[in-house]
Amino acid sequence: MKMPRNNTASLWSAIIASGNLSSHLWAGPEANASWGELAQASILESRPGELRNQSVLIATLHQFSSIAALIELDGIARRIVLYPHDLSKEHIQYVAETADVDFVVTDRPDMASLLPQSCRLVRSGRAIVPANIDRGNPIETEWILLTSGTTGHPKLVLHTYATLAGDIDRADPVVWATFYDMRRYGGLSIFLRALVTGSSLVLRAPQESSPDLVARAALHGVTHFSGTPSHWRSVLMSSAAELMRPQNVRMSGEIADQAILNHVQQQYPQATVTHAFASTEAGVVFEVNDGLMGVPAEIIESSSRVELKVKNRTLRIRSRRAALRYLDKGSPSLKDDDGFVDSGDELELRDGRYYFAGRRDGTINVGGFKVHPEEVEAAINRHPEVAMSLVKAKKSPITGALVIADVVLRLPQSGSSNSVAVQSDILRFCRRELAPHMVPTAINIVPMLAIGEAGKMVRRNA
Amino acid sequence: MDTKSEIIAQFKQVAQEQDKRLAPLTDDLALLDSGLDSLCFAIVVARLENSLGVDPFSDDEDARFPVTFGDFIRFYENAAK
Numbered sequence A: 001m002k003m004p005r006n007n008t009a010s011l012w013s014a015i016i017a018s019g020n021l022s023s024h025l026w027a028g029p030e031a032n033a034s035w036g037e038l039a040q041a042s043i044l045e046s047r048p049g050e051l052r053n054q055s056v057l058i059a060t061l062h063q064f065s066s067i068a069a070l071i072e073l074d075g076i077a078r079r080i081v082l083y084p085h086d087l088s089k090e091h092i093q094y095v096a097e098t099a100d101v102d103f104v105v106t107d108r109p110d111m112a113s114l115l116p117q118s119c120r121l122v123r124s125g126r127a128i129v130p131a132n133i134d135r136g137n138p139i140e141t142e143w144i145l146l147t148s149g150t151t152g153h154p155k156l157v158l159h160t161y162a163t164l165a166g167d168i169d170r171a172d173p174v175v176w177a178t179f180y181d182m183r184r185y186g187g188l189s190i191f192l193r194a195l196v197t198g199s200s201l202v203l204r205a206p207q208e209s210s211p212d213l214v215a216r217a218a219l220h221g222v223t224h225f226s227g228t229p230s231h232w233r234s235v236l237m238s239s240a241a242e243l244m245r246p247q248n249v250r251m252s253g254e255i256a257d258q259a260i261l262n263h264v265q266q267q268y269p270q271a272t273v274t275h276a277f278a279s280t281e282a283g284v285v286f287e288v289n290d291g292l293m294g295v296p297a298e299i300i301e302s303s304s305r306v307e308l309k310v311k312n313r314t315l316r317i318r319s320r321r322a323a324l325r326y327l328d329k330g331s332p333s334l335k336d337d338d339g340f341v342d343s344g345d346e347l348e349l350r351d352g353r354y355y356f357a358g359r360r361d362g363t364i365n366v367g368g369f370k371v372h373p374e375e376v377e378a379a380i381n382r383h384p385e386v387a388m389s390l391v392k393a394k395k396s397p398i399t400g401a402l403v404i405a406d407v408v409l410r411l412p413q414s415g416s417s418n419s420v421a422v423q424s425d426i427l428r429f430c431r432r433e434l435a436p437h438m439v440p441t442a443i444n445i446v447p448m449l450a451i452g453e454a455g456k457m458v459r460r461n462a
Numbered sequence B: 001m002d003t004k005s006e007i008i009a010q011f012k013q014v015a016q017e018q019d020k021r022l023a024p025l026t027d028d029l030a031l032l033d034s035g036l037d038s039l040c041f042a043i044v045v046a047r048l049e050n051s052l053g054v055d056p057f058s059d060d061e062d063a064r065f066p067v068t069f070g071d072f073i074r075f076y077e078n079a080a081k
Helices: A011-018 A035-039 A063-073 A089-098 A109-114 A161-165 A185-197 A210-219 A229-236 A239-243 A258-267 A297-301 A373-381 A416-433 B003-017 B038-052 B069-080
Strands: A024-026 A032-034 A041-044 A055-059 A079-082 A103-106 A120-130 A142-147 A155-160 A175-178 A200-202 A224-227 A248-251 A272-279 A283-288 A307-311 A314-318 A341-350 A353-359 A364-366 A369-371 A386-396 A400-409 A442-445
Touching (some): A032 A035, A032 A063, A063 A120, A142 A185, A161 A185, A175 A185, A185 A200, A185 A272, A185 A283, A200 A210, A210 A239, A229 A258, A283 A297, A373 A400, A400 A416, A400 B038, B003 B038, B003 B069
Parallel strands (some): A024 A200
Antiparallel strands (some): A272 A283, A314 A341
């Protein structure tokens, strides 16, 4: 049943409009509350009204605290920046300066010393307390999401409640759960679906494993569950998979291959298995429910709410769910002159279906983590014995892809034992310099790399 | 080297490289309690594809994923047949 689209302006008014105040947010021990409680509460140790019309960055350890602060401040603060807790804290100064942040809400003592002097600190408490917040004259708060950039800094992507939640249909309440963190686009979109529809929501507690989250979601009667194909592969390799019977299993964030679609359907024969394509910049673009990998051409060619086109093999999207712009100074425009977002994802048309064929910029997706080959090559090239390197993807049935590298040495190695020693030394070097998913899983010593006509290395994925 | 010893060797090797504490590899050990995460399993599967010449995770789209270490070994032994 379709009901009128929700046009409310803030999280607080959306909770009230959902009419389902007793549905719960469950985010771990001592981190749960009903939507009704969250709508009438405060988690901030600050004077009421102090944050009105200010730019506020939220950097808490726990998702629950970020949610409580977000609900408290949406419609009141001028701008809210969501800082994922797994994002390196070394970026906080860049983010705070780029977003003109006035206040930082945090429960992390390690953050304070890293902030620009112009920022003031607001501690978030461990629990919410009932509060009467003045909701008069709400403003349209800007929401800033962070996404990985090619330069090493995250990019700051500007959304509003309208771009993120304006298109969510009211629906009967269900019980959602997600492996995603709600401080990033994938998790935030599930959080908003739950909030707008008055559904309960089970979120990961800090350090909680995927099987433990599944077990907890099962206790709360989860009906709709969202994660990457890699999350689902790890669930199917645990006995926790048996504990629940979801009606809808949703995958996004990585390409869903036929094997994982089949495996999930076998495990949950009663469930609708959906794979969706979304990005921080373009928003939710489409969903596929027919159990097959790839996308039926008619979805691309005649989508009703979102306009799609394939130009130069890459997917372009025009949608009111798309972000408005990047905040970063000097960053390229988020949309072209006609308002289309270039996803950078390459598509191939075969027999009436489009299939994803990797990223134009060569970004490798390792279990939902984006790896820029140039960043890994830069680390390998710092090794004293390396002349040049080419980083590429190798397909993996577990994480979608793995990183591998072809390496040219400065001096040819005399024996095979020597080259094994150099390989392990380069790997040790990479492990010191790079996050685990960025470290190549194999180093191939090669005599030379192909250089194209423009003088650039020829990139082709394995 | 037989399939089982090769698998044990790769589990140990990857655990050491990734700085993970590996649980004793008994047949009824749940894979997710082994100490290895998804990235580690992805590396193990890629290395076994090189050394054993099979990747049962990719080769059979309908096979049930292994849950215990014993399942994992049988998964590879059946694929090698």
